[in-house]
Amino acid sequence: MPTTLTFIGTGSCTPEADNDTACFLLNSHVLIDCGWCAALSMLRRPDEPDATGLSDVLITHCHHDHYMGLASVLFYRRMQRARLDEDAELRIYGPAEDIERVVELARAYLQVDRFSAVQTTPEVIPVAPGESFRLDGLDVRTAPTQHPVQGLAYRFLDMDTGASIGITGDTGYLPELAEFLSGVDTVVTEASAGLADPAPGSTSGHSSARQAARLARASGATGLALVHYPADQRQEIKAAAREIFPNTYLPTYGERLTLEDRFESYDEVERNWGWPDDHP
Numbered sequence: 001m002p003t004t005l006t007f008i009g010t011g012s013c014t015p016e017a018d019n020d021t022a023c024f025l026l027n028s029h030v031l032i033d034c035g036w037c038a039a040l041s042m043l044r045r046p047d048e049p050d051a052t053g054l055s056d057v058l059i060t061h062c063h064h065d066h067y068m069g070l071a072s073v074l075f076y077r078r079m080q081r082a083r084l085d086e087d088a089e090l091r092i093y094g095p096a097e098d099i100e101r102v103v104e105l106a107r108a109y110l111q112v113d114r115f116s117a118v119q120t121t122p123e124v125i126p127v128a129p130g131e132s133f134r135l136d137g138l139d140v141r142t143a144p145t146q147h148p149v150q151g152l153a154y155r156f157l158d159m160d161t162g163a164s165i166g167i168t169g170d171t172g173y174l175p176e177l178a179e180f181l182s183g184v185d186t187v188v189t190e191a192s193a194g195l196a197d198p199a200p201g202s203t204s205g206h207s208s209a210r211q212a213a214r215l216a217r218a219s220g221a222t223g224l225a226l227v228h229y230p231a232d233q234r235q236e237i238k239a240a241a242r243e244i245f246p247n248t249y250l251p252t253y254g255e256r257l258t259l260e261d262r263f264e265s266y267d268e269v270e271r272n273w274g275w276p277d278d279h280p
């Protein structure tokens with residue numbers, strides 16, 4: 001099976017009518033970040049499992065747009081429990097400073113102590129930036145980001161296919177990340193700052209389109225998927241990033257990237273991007 005990355009959402013901090021906040025499904029069972037409507041958004045791809053098919057959720061950082069959908073994913077799974085493997089509780093990885101509190105608050109919101117039907121005890125694994133771990137078929141490394149809360153950039157190696165994907169979550173431009181992501185097939189990063197580079201020394205913790213493209217170029221990645229940017233600047237952001245890194249894509253809601261072959265050229269990225277045919 002090829003490595004797949006499905007863009008469950010690609011938006012910024014609040015959802016739009018036709019997009020969820022940024023979160024991604026790797027190889028149909030690992031969810032990276034949990035957008036506002038992740039359980040619902042996962043139903044948009046009938047050829048992918050719904051949230052009952054998740055083995056792991058990996059949170060990049062505990063800002064609301066990256067974990068808001070956690071309670072509804074847990075609720076959905078309990079309501080679909082006839083289809084769940086009861087022995088396989090969801091594992092939730094996230095920044096060591098915040099993840100246990102956020103999962104506990106999601107359980108509190110579900111009132112698990114009051115409603116036994118929604119009782120859910122996911123396994124929570126706090127991760128310090130720089131730690132590595134293994135998931136089924138995946139080698140996972142992490143690195144610190146530059147953001148107002150503790151963040152984890154993830155680097156995945158699919159041990160079955162050899163494909164590699166880096167997902168930074170929200171981050172200001174950080175030269176060290178280029179080293180961390182060195183040689184990956186695809187970098188997924190953000191461009192919240194849009195067209196203007198944040199001033200030197202800025203602590204906003206977000207990148208511009210050009211900084212995202214510089215990161216991809218410096219890492220030697222083959223492709224760049226830009227997400228989490230101001231939607232009204234989409235065309236300008238794409239053009240600005242492609243000036244620096246031509247193999248830049250702005251995936252849309254529900255789109256799936258299949259890393260069947262190594263991308264050698266822009267045309268190949270376009271062909272392999274697969275869905276929908278008329279990529280805007």
Ligand SMILES: [Zn+2]
Pocket residue numbers: 012013063065066170228
């Ligand atoms: Zn965010």
Ligand SMILES: [Zn+2]
Pocket residue numbers: 061063147170
């Ligand atoms: Zn954030």
